[in-house]
Amino acid sequence: xxxxxxxxxxxxxxxxxxxxxxxxxxxxxxxxxxxxxxxxxxxxxxxxxxxxxxxxxxxxxxxxxxxxxxxxxxxxxxxxxxxxxxxxxxxxxxxxxxxxxxxxxxxxxxxxxxxxxxxxxxxxxxxxxxxxxxxxxxxxxxxxxxxxxxxxxxxxxxxxxxxxxxxxxxxxxxxxxxxxxxxxxxxxxxxxxxxxxxxxxxxxxxxxxxxxxxxxxxxxxxxxxxxxxxxxxxxxxxxxxxxxxxxxxxxxxxxxxxxxxxxxxxxxxxxxxxxxxxxxxxxxxxxxxxxxxxxxxxxxxxxxxxxxxxxxxxxxxxxxxxxxxxxxxxxxxxxxxxxxxxxxxxxxxxxxxxxxxxxxxxxxxxxxxxxxxxxxxxxxxxxxxxxxxxxxxxxxxxxxxxxxxxxxxxxxxxxxxxxxxxxxxxxxxxxxxxxxxxxxxxxxxxxxxxxxxxxxxxxxxxxxxxxxxxxxxxxxxxxxxxxxxxxxxxxxxxxxxxxxxxxxxxxxxxxxxxxxxxxxxxxxxxxxxxxx
Numbered sequence: 169x170x171x172x173x174x175x176x177x178x179x180x181x182x183x184x185x186x187x188x189x190x191x192x193x194x195x196x197x198x199x200x201x202x203x204x205x206x207x208x209x210x211x212x213x214x215x216x217x218x219x220x221x222x223x224x225x226x227x228x229x230x231x232x233x234x235x236x237x238x239x240x241x242x243x244x245x246x247x248x249x250x251x252x253x254x255x256x257x258x259x260x261x262x263x264x265x266x267x268x269x270x271x272x273x274x275x276x277x278x279x280x281x282x283x284x285x286x287x288x289x290x291x292x293x294x295x296x297x298x299x300x301x302x303x304x305x306x307x308x309x310x311x312x313x314x315x316x317x318x319x320x321x322x323x324x325x326x327x328x329x330x331x332x333x334x335x336x337x338x339x340x341x342x343x344x345x346x347x348x349x350x351x352x353x354x355x356x357x358x359x360x361x362x363x364x365x366x367x368x369x370x371x372x373x374x375x376x377x378x379x380x381x382x383x384x385x386x387x388x389x390x391x392x393x394x395x396x397x398x399x400x401x402x403x404x405x406x407x408x409x410x411x412x413x414x415x416x417x418x419x420x421x422x423x424x425x426x427x428x429x430x431x432x433x434x435x436x437x438x439x440x441x442x443x444x445x446x447x448x449x450x451x452x453x454x455x456x457x458x459x460x461x462x463x464x465x466x467x468x469x470x471x472x473x474x475x476x477x478x479x480x481x482x483x484x485x486x487x488x489x490x491x492x493x494x495x496x497x498x499x500x501x502x503x504x505x506x507x508x509x510x511x512x513x514x515x516x517x518x519x520x521x522x523x524x525x526x527x528x529x530x531x532x533x534x535x536x537x538x539x540x541x542x543x544x545x546x547x548x549x550x551x552x553x554x555x556x557x558x559x560x561x562x563x564x565x566x567x568x569x570x571x572x573x574x575x576x577x578x579x580x581x582x583x584x585x586x587x588x589x590x591x592x593x594x595x596x597x598x599x600x601x602x603x604x605x606x607x608x609x610x611x612x613x614x615x616x617x618x619x620x621x622x623x624x625x626x627x628x629x630x631x632x633x634x635x636x637x638x639x640x641x642x643x644x645x646x647x648x649x650x651x652x653x654x655x656x657x658x659x660x661x662x663x664x665x666x667x668x669x670x671x672x673x674x675x676x677x678x679x680x681x682x683x684x685x686x687x688x689x690x691x692x693x694x695x696x697x698x699x700x
Contacts, residue, residue, distance in 0.1 A: 289356030292693035294412045297347040297372075302683040308669065309341035311679060313424035315645035316672040318634035319517055319584065319602045340371075347372035351379070351410060361386055367410070379410070379433075391442035401432035402440075402452055403488050403508040404578055405557035413698055415574070415612050415620075416649055417665045417685040421628040422580045422606025425645075426553065428461030432510060435459075436484060448494040448504075458485025463582065464512020464551045475546025476590040477516050485513045494700070500563045504700060508555040515551040515584050518544040521595060521638060545591025547600045553582040559700070568617040569655065581605040581631070588637050599636035604629060610649075618656065624649040629672065645671045651685075663687040 302308035314320070340348075352368045363386060367379040382397030400408040406423065408431075423431055434456030441451045458464055458481075466472070466480045490508040497503050557578040564571025584602040588595045608626035615621050629644035651665035665685040673679050 289354045290694045292353045292691055294351040294353065295690040296349050296412055298417065298685050298687040299345050300341045300685055301343050303681040304679065306341060306343035308681050308683050311671055311673065312421060312647065312669060313429060315421060315425050315628050316642060316674055317425065317604045317629065317632055318640060318642065351412065391444065393440045395438040398435045399438070401434055401454055401488055402490055403432045403510050404555040405506055405559060405576065406578065407431040412689050415610065415622050416624055416651060417663060417687045420608035420626040421645060421647060422578065422608055422626060425628045426580050426582045426604060426606060427463055430461060432488070434486060447496060450492040452490050454488040455484045456486040457483035458512050458514065460512065463553060464515050466514055466516045475518065477546050477548050481514050487511050500565065502561040504559045506557040511550065511552045513550050514548070515586060516548040518546055519600060519638065520544050521591065545588050545595060547586040547588050549584065549586030551582065551584045553580060555580050564614060566614060566617065569614040569620060570617045572614040574612045577607065577609040579607040595637050600634065600638065601636050602634050603631050605631045618654060620653045622651045622653065642675055643672050659691045661689040
């Protein structure tokens with residue numbers, strides 16, 4: 169480039185006419201100086217251009233390298249995130265399959281705190297079916313939830329208008345093969361502030377029921393958490409467990425007859441507090457709408473008008489409070505105590521009062537031969553229920569639950585304080601109070617790896633009476649149940665169960681029958697760890 173420029177300059181000078189050449193040496197010297205200066209200027213410009221070009225090329229190379237590095241880092245980060253997600257799913261599956269931890273601390277919930285998890289929740293489907301047979305033509309499974317109590321016996325089971333469809337029934341069976349339900353479960357971390365869960369249940373007839381759909385806070389200070397939506401109450405111990413979590417194929421008598429097939433299932437808010445104490449201690453309160461199957465029910469609009477009862481109050485009508493304490497009793501042992509209380513501010517029903525005719529024989533016993541039943545009377549008031557629960561777990565350190573032991577017990581006592589609002593004039597305004605209670609005790613032991621044996625005794629109606637405007641007391645219903653559960657893997661479970669039931673169906677009438685289950689439970693997909 170430099171040689172080409174200099175040659176061009178020399179050629180131009182030589183091409184000039186002879187008259188144009190300077191005639192003196194001074195002019196020639198001046199021209200030489202101009203030529204040298206021009207040459208130097210061109211060289212400087214060319215060098216500057218070359219430097220700028222080299223710098224641009226260097227920056228382009230650096231930018232390309234940075235882009236390649238960023239891409240590699242992005243790919244590596246994605247691979248690492250995918251690997252972490254797979255590990256979390258695997259961990260959740262292992263935690264669910266493993267025996268419950270024997271620790272005073274609750275099982276932590278594992279969840280990825282990423283915005284992507286909102287679009288990639290954990291999902292699972294639980295299949296629950298069985299072969300069932302009892303000695304009453306298949307009526308026994310429903311009968312255990314209809315044991316006699318004064319309120320249900322003299323009136324009738326009633327439900328709120330607009331709330332008469334409670335979806336599937338966990339206890340609904342017929343002799344032969346049954347598909348009880350399929351649970352569709354979704355869970356994810358919404359963002360750094362909330363977790364969310366939803367469970368939709370489809371029964372064997374295709375009926376769809378939204379079992380739970382709630383959010384819960386993640387980062388409130390001082391051990392506080394808020395839950396909102398539709399959820400199973402933390403009242404008691406077994407109330408917030410779904411059927412696939414039960415150690416037996418069916419629910420106990422106390423829960424079935426005092427709380428109904430679904431237990432305390434509410435739409436509302438929950439606040440829990442886990443203070444910093446030497447032992448695990450949890451306190452909680454809940455407020456809910458109050459639409460219940462058995463506890464705190466109201467009549468429909470037509471019956472309320474007919475029997476002079478108040479219209480159904482606006483919610484919330486249900487309040488609950490509970491406390492759980494788990495002292496540290498050793499590495500292989502875990503123990504938890506709980507106390508719970510629930511109150512529904514409105515409860516209504518119908519009661520059929522009876523009186524004896526005076527036939528002159530004052531020595532007769534109350535055999536109801538000379539009684540006349542008058543029309544039903546309407547009553548209303550409030551309902552309350554107390555609960556005590558105890559759970560003990562022992563880790564036998566065997567493979568797949570071998571030698572593990574779990575003891576579980578609960579006691580429930582319900583009272584309904586009401587006033588007669590219609591009926592016979594001498595009864596109107598008088599109190600009518602119902603009291604019923606029940607309990608269950610059950611134990612499960614790992615007799616072999618993956619094989620557990622269970623035994624349960626449950627009773628309803630240790631106290632089973634009505635007082636006030638009517639004073640009557642009745643007997644109890646009870647049942648013995650034994651089973652064998654085979655946990656083949658964390659995804660499949662088979663169970664054989666036998667029960668001997670003695671159910672009071674009327675003041676002087678009992679049904680005694682045997683019932684047999686062959687149950688299967690299958691889990692499809694990742695399922696989160698359960699509580700203690």
